[in-house]
Amino acid sequence: MIDVRDAMRRAAAWNRDRLAIVSDGRSLTFAEAWSRGVRLANALLSLGLQPQDRIAVLEDNSIEASDFFLAAAIGNFTRVPLYKRNAPEAHAHMIGHTDCRAVVVAAHYAHEVDHAKASLPGLKHVIVRDGGYEDWLASFPDTDPNPPVDLDDLYIIRHSGGTTGLPKGMGFTHRQWMNMTRDWSLRLPPIEFGDACVHVAPISHGSGYLFIPAWMAGAYNVLEPKFDAPRVLNLLAEHGGYFFTVPTMISDMLGVKPDERPDFSKLKALVIGGSPILPATTLAARDLFGPVLHQMYGETEATPAAWMTPREWFADVPGSEPLRAAGRVEPFVRLEIRDENNVALPTGEIGTVTIQNDGQVTSIWNEPELTKQRLVDGWLITGDLGYLDANGYLYLVDRKDDMIISGGFNIWPAELEIVIATLPEVREVAVVRGAHERWGETPVAIVVLHDGATLQESDVINICGEKLGALKRPTAVHFRTEPLPRTPVGKVQRKVLREAYWVEAGSTAIGAN
Numbered sequence: 001m002i003d004v005r006d007a008m009r010r011a012a013a014w015n016r017d018r019l020a021i022v023s024d025g026r027s028l029t030f031a032e033a034w035s036r037g038v039r040l041a042n043a044l045l046s047l048g049l050q051p052q053d054r055i056a057v058l059e060d061n062s063i064e065a066s067d068f069f070l071a072a073a074i075g076n077f078t079r080v081p082l083y084k085r086n087a088p089e090a091h092a093h094m095i096g097h098t099d100c101r102a103v104v105v106a107a108h109y110a111h112e113v114d115h116a117k118a119s120l121p122g123l124k125h126v127i128v129r130d131g132g133y134e135d136w137l138a139s140f141p142d143t144d145p146n147p148p149v150d151l152d153d154l155y156i157i158r159h160s161g162g163t164t165g166l167p168k169g170m171g172f173t174h175r176q177w178m179n180m181t182r183d184w185s186l187r188l189p190p191i192e193f194g195d196a197c198v199h200v201a202p203i204s205h206g207s208g209y210l211f212i213p214a215w216m217a218g219a220y221n222v223l224e225p226k227f228d229a230p231r232v233l234n235l236l237a238e239h240g241g242y243f244f245t246v247p248t249m250i251s252d253m254l255g256v257k258p259d260e261r262p263d264f265s266k267l268k269a270l271v272i273g274g275s276p277i278l279p280a281t282t283l284a285a286r287d288l289f290g291p292v293l294h295q296m297y298g299e300t301e302a303t304p305a306a307w308m309t310p311r312e313w314f315a316d317v318p319g320s321e322p323l324r325a326a327g328r329v330e331p332f333v334r335l336e337i338r339d340e341n342n343v344a345l346p347t348g349e350i351g352t353v354t355i356q357n358d359g360q361v362t363s364i365w366n367e368p369e370l371t372k373q374r375l376v377d378g379w380l381i382t383g384d385l386g387y388l389d390a391n392g393y394l395y396l397v398d399r400k401d402d403m404i405i406s407g408g409f410n411i412w413p414a415e416l417e418i419v420i421a422t423l424p425e426v427r428e429v430a431v432v433r434g435a436h437e438r439w440g441e442t443p444v445a446i447v448v449l450h451d452g453a454t455l456q457e458s459d460v461i462n463i464c465g466e467k468l469g470a471l472k473r474p475t476a477v478h479f480r481t482e483p484l485p486r487t488p489v490g491k492v493q494r495k496v497l498r499e500a501y502w503v504e505a506g507s508t509a510i511g512a513n
Contacts, residue, residue, distance in 0.1 A: 003151055008073055008215055009144075011215055016029065017030070020221070021063060022222045022239075040137060040140070041070075042140040042141055042145055044077065044127075049101060049125070051153075052076060053077055054077070054098050054099060055100060056098075056102070057105070058091065058104075059084070066203075066221070067137070069203060069211065072156075076148075080157045082094055088115040092115050093166050095123060096120045103116065104127045107130040113126060152173045152175055154172070156172050157170065157172075160300045168365070169367075170361045176361070177359065179332075180209065183330055183357065183358075186307075186331065186332070187309055189269055191217040194218070194220075195268065196239035197222065198232075198239055198241065201245065201249075203223065229252040230260055232253065236264055237262035240266020247275055248428070248483070271294045273296040274491060278418060279421075280421055293310050297326040297327045297394065301361045301375075301380050302360035305394075308327045308393075313325075324395060326395065328393050332357060335388070337350070348389065351387070352381060354382065355380045360380050362375070383399050385412075402432070404431075404433040404442070406440065413432065413443065414431075416445065417429050420464065423460070423463060424453075426448070427453075430484050434476060443475065444474055444476045444478065445476070449479060484497070
């Protein structure tokens with residue numbers, strides 16, 4: 001197997017004069033991009049940093065982000081991406097518990113690492129990409145340092161989204177990352193030189209899984225620093241190709257006025273992941289973009305585990321409901337549904353989704369007890385509850401932590417969310433548990449409406465009663481105008497929402513009706 005550095009270096013040589021990077025009106029060929037990456041690798045080595053040292057990075061998508069993406073591989077450093085919407089304390093935690101010796105930071109985020117700089121003696125270098133960056137970069141040679149790379153060297157430490165507690169680190173070797181690279185591109189239409197891959201989600205996170213497949217094929221990566229729905233629609237129309245996105249971005253793009261929507265005939269694949277997408281949103285997205293929608297499912301520790309192509313997603317399959325599915329089990333993945341004793345369950349029964357693939361982590365960084373809980377006999381025990389059908393489709397019921405136990409009955413928030421989202425006035429919805437004097441816990445629906453739409457609490461309660469029965473009706477509905485709170489990777493922060501409606505014993509709970 002080839003390592004990440006050698007795979008990217010070979011592609012840079014074979015495609016040296018082709019377009020490689022496009023960002024903010026600038027563009028680089030493969031030769032130019034690789035040269036910048038080599039210069040940055042040499043700059044980092046000149047500071048006394050050594051191959052396999054861990055280097056954190058806080059940035060937006062940009063030409064400079066490409067520099068570091070390439071430089072880390074060229075110098076055999078271990079990348080530790082930070083989340084740009086995290087608090088300074090979270091940055092310090094991620095830098096500190098991975099023992100980073102340096103951090104590379106865009107100038108407008110420099111103040112966010114001041115806390116880490118002041119509190120972590122092991123952090124020796126803070127490299128700020130300010131107005132002098134280009135001259136500084138150019139002062140270093142573009143002679144490839146060519147350090148040895150072993151397939152079992154660490155390539156990256158990614159962190160979980162941190163929806164509960166502190167983010168957890170997941171270390172991936174070159175071997176693991178190249179296996180994931182294979183799995184991410186396996187079900188896509190073939191990527192060819194001259195194709196584009198548009199990145200709006202950070203390449204340091206979910207969208208970055210497609211950077212290397214595109215680079216290796218001689219395609220170019222479009223690095224957009226922030227999400228703006230009309231602009232992204234225009235980028236997709238202009239460049240086409242491949243695009244990773246999350247359901248919230250899809251919803252925002254669907255909200256753009258029809259007369260402002262361009263033609264998307266150049267699109268080859270639009271990959272949706274990060275969190276579940278509602279069937280109504282899926283169908284509207286297909287109407288907008290055409291038959292190019294793919295859905296993937298996985299955990300930070302092991303991804304992708306399931307995938308659906310457009311034909312699989314929108315097919316009429318006897319015994320399956322593809323629109324409700326999270327994907328079909330990937331060819332190189334083992335996936336089982338297990339009970340509380342870690343025993344595999346039969347088809348159709350609900351249990352814990354358990355994954356084994358070639359790219360999964362072997363431990364959770366500096367978390368030996370959590371590693372024992374999550375990684376058992378070579379399998380990843382996820383926090384997701386779901387079931388498999390006879391055709392290999394995976395259905396997610398909910399997260400274990402999100403389940404509502406009301407009067408002794410289990411209620412899955414996703415069930416209610418799917419039903420509530422069928423109301424045409426609803427833009428997005430989350431259901432969380434609230435305290436109840438009689439039942440202990442009760443469903444609470446938080447609903448965001450489309451601009452100008454109106455809806456009554458009774459409309460939401462009644463449709464749940466009609467579709468799911470009286471037991472699964474929310475006992476409270478709260479409308480809000482602002483979007484639901486999200487993690488940096490686009491997942492709904494249920495904990496934040498739940499805290500507003502869950503009170504400790506002795507406080508006022510929702511009524512006993």
